[in-house]
Amino acid sequence: MRLIDTHCHLDAPEFDADRDVVVARAEAAGVRAQVVPAIALSNFQAIRALCAAHAGLYAAYGLHPMFVAExxxxxxxxxxxWIERERPVAVGECGLDFFVEGLDAQAQRWHFVRQLELAREFELPVIVHARRAVDEVIATIRRVGGLRGVVHSWSGSEEQARQLWKLGFLLGLGGPVTHERARRLRRLAASMPLEFLLLETDSPDQPLADHRGERNEPARLREVLDTIAALRGESADAVARATTANAERLFGLPSTAA
Incomplete structure (x- = not known):
């Protein structure tokens, strides 16, 4: 089985003690590739070095809304x-976060639009963070136009999801879908078209239901896959093939079947 973790912060300090082991464990679990998005200019170099050191890791560069003060x-x-020189697989992580108090909303909006414009200019997908901001994220994507990408850690409604699909965007689902209380998210995972689905862990964050309080890691993507397959009543192999193909197509990754 070949899987792609489309959102993993493997550069985070939580992995400093055993990062190589974490990568090996992911490979053993069938995770053949990982997209590692930046959050601020200060971690661009670390991500570049990490992706150069490990085959199957792919960098995305962007400015995360939660770090807007930086x-x-x-x-x-x-x-x-960095985009011109490094040719990353995406622009991101970028977006809007109206959940965390004290973040400058206008500054978030300005940085988000500028990054969408860069993605459009360089014909790259965007990795979007949208927390309590889905409607505005959709409106901004529509206004800028000419974009494609993924809204990761999806938490919106089915109607909002349909609007994004019409705009050519995919949804990233991870640890939250394994929690039984996430009923709306699980209903969406059970019924949404597979062509718009990506798998992710958002490691080290968003631990799975059976790993509450633990550091998350990309090897647990298989558990995300198994949960979604069970919700859909489909085989894990079928969901894996579809979501891996989606990731390869969106990010221009080499085929993991090679």
Whole structure:
């Protein structure tokens, strides 16, 4: 079985003690590739080094809305330079977060739009964070236009999901779908078209139902897969093939079947 973790912060300090072991454990679990998105200019170099050191890790560069206080206008110029030089698989993680109190909403919006424009210019997909901001994220994507990508850690409604599918966007599902109380998310996972589904862990965050309080890691993507397959009444192999193909197509990754 070949899986792709489309959202994993493997550069996080939680992995400093055993990062190589974590990568090996993921490979043993069938996770053949991982997309590692940046959160701020300060971790671009670490992600580049990490992805250079491990086959199957792919960098995305962006400015996360939760770290908006750290971002500066000149960081957008730096991001452009990194995109031109490094040719990442995506722009991100970027987006809007209206859940965390104290974040400058206007600054978030400005950085989000600028990054969407860069993605459009360089014809790259975007990895989008949308927390309590799904409607505005959709409206912004529609307004900028000419975009494709994924809204990761999906938490919106089915109607919002349909709007994104019409715009050419996929949804990333991870640990939250394994929790029985996530009824709306599980209903969506059971019924949504497979062509719009990506698997992710968001490691080290978003632990699965059977691993509450633990550090999450990409090897547990298989448990996400098994949960979604069971909800859909389909084989894990079928869901794996479809979601892996979706990830390869969106991010321009080499085929894991090779």
């Amino acid at each position: 971002h500066r206008p000149e960081h957008l110029d730096a991001l452009r330079a």
